[in-house]
Amino acid sequence: MRIRTFSTGLLVATVMVIPAACGSSDPEAGSGSGGEVTLWMYPVISDDAASQKYWKGVESDFEAEHPEIDLSIELQTFEQRDAQISAALAAGSGPDLVMITPDQLATYRSIDGLAPVTEAIADERDVFTQAALDVATYESELYGVPMFQNISTTAYNVEIFEQAGIDELPTTWEQVREYAPILADQGFAIMDYAGNPEVTLNVSFYPILWQGGGRIFSEDGTDVAFDSPKAVAALEFLVELQQAGGLVPEAATKSNAVEGSPLAEGEVAMRYMTSMAQLDQMKAALGEENVELGPPLTGEKQVTFGNPGMLSLTSISDESNRQAAYEVISYLTSAEVQTSLCEAADKFPTRSDVPAPGDGTDYEVMTKALEYATPGEPHPQARPVMAILAPYVQSALQGDMTAEEALTAAAEEARELLARS
Structure with a gap:
């Protein structure tokens, strides 16, 4: 197994032309099952040593x-992943297969950087979660097979609520608004928020946007929609919490880390986007008896972010090697491998014949949260639009702009981007 890291400044939005795959033009090409297949895998398993051991075992078992x-x-590594993949596609030299997210899939497919993988799971398509397949399906062709599912939900420091005399943990925006000043008077912020623009909006502002009934893009994808009244109200919800002491003072610049954060120091009462790994970190910092999981928050809607990791076939892959790539996809997304991967990475399955990676209340709550999960709004310009919007959301939290001013200005820039693209 080789471990390589590429460094490049090329942005995915700049990749306009993808060279054709260098495969044979023979119509019989791809009918064989032999060949060489390279897969770029990103940190699904957080512990580096465990990750290397796991994937080395998978590689050996497959062969x-x-x-x-x-x-x-x-x-x-995740560092400059978009630039790394984009550079490989532009050069026509790199992996046959790559693990990506739905919004990346939408981008690379739009520039002919991916090939269909429908045949790879033709006999098992029905066992996969339909929502996970839908985000990878374009014009009836599948461009990614879901290997696992990420999911986050609400986690509470129950000790803070008990100390404040609050018997019912908040599960709605209205309860969060109601309890925020009560906790602020006792020196606690009610909710954790990671406003640093380097944090993906998928785990910061977008879940709040969706809970408020807003959208990032219009239904047909030709326009942005995050300047709508509902979207403005969603950002105002955060700004009002900040003004009421419901968020920590540094929320606008704060990272998404749990360890060493105000949450871990016992200064924040709840975190509305919590993965299993982050839950373990909360328990380690606060004491297992003081941490409890709950359902996704409800504003106008009850929704959380939960995206699948997709295994996709790049346009770099030679057509004569296509059947071998299909064999790898089929194997890595099989029930056996998905079971072991979800256990090793503490992720959730995308197959109906694979159980949750663990037992107990926490896994039951997380599994229930999957019912309210959205993989976001995949769009070819999702990442560039996010890069435009994030600093404006930060400006609103810092009080430099109103929520409406911030989203209006961001939408103007985003529309210029969409017009150019």
């Missing part, structure tokens, strides 16, 4: 079952 195929799983 034992498919001796005619040479599989190379190359572990990458």
Whole structure:
């Protein structure tokens, strides 16, 4: 197994032309199952040593079952992932397969950077979660097979609520608004928020936007919609919490980390976007008896962010190697591998024949939260639009602009971007 990290400044939005795959033009090409397949895998398993051990085992097991195929799983880092993949696509040199998110899939598919993978799971398509397949399906062709599902929900420091004499943990925006000044009077912020623009909006502002009934893009994807009245009201919800002491003073610049944060120091009462790994960090910092999971918050809607990790076939892959790539996809998304991967990474399955990665109340709550999960709004310009919007959301939290001013200005810039693209 090779571990490589690429560094490049090329942005995904600048990739306009993708070279054709260098495969054979022979109509019989791809009919064989042998070949060499390279996969770029990103940190699904957070512990580096455990990740290397796991993927080395997967690689060996696959090759034992498919001796005619040479599989190379190359572990990458999240740093500059978009630029790295974009550079490879532009150069026509890189992996056959890559693990990406739905919004990345939408971008790379729009510039002909991906090839369909419908045939890879033709016999098992019905066992996969339909929502996870829908975000990867374009014109009836599947461009990504979901390997696992990320999910986050609300976590509480119950000790803070008990000290404040609040018997019912807040599950709605109205309760959050009601309890915020009560906790602020006792020196606690009610809710954790990561406003640093480097934090993906998928785990900061967007869940609040969706809970408020707003959208990022219009239904047809031709316009942005985050300057609508509902979207403005969603940002105003955060700004009002900030003004009432419901968020920590540094919320506008705060990272998404749990360890070393005000939340871990016992200064914040709840976190509305919490993964299983972050839940473990909260318990380690606050004491297991003081942390409890709950359902996703409800504003106008009850919704959370939960996106699948997709295994996609790049346009770099030679057509003569296509069947071998399909074999790898089928194997890595099988019930057996998905079961072991979800257990190793503490992720949730995208197959109906794979159980949750653990037992107990926390896993039950997380599994229930999957019913309210959205993978976001995949769009070819999702990442560039996010980069435009994030600093404006920060400006509103810092009091430099009103919520309406911030979203109006961001929408103007985003519309210029969409017009150019």
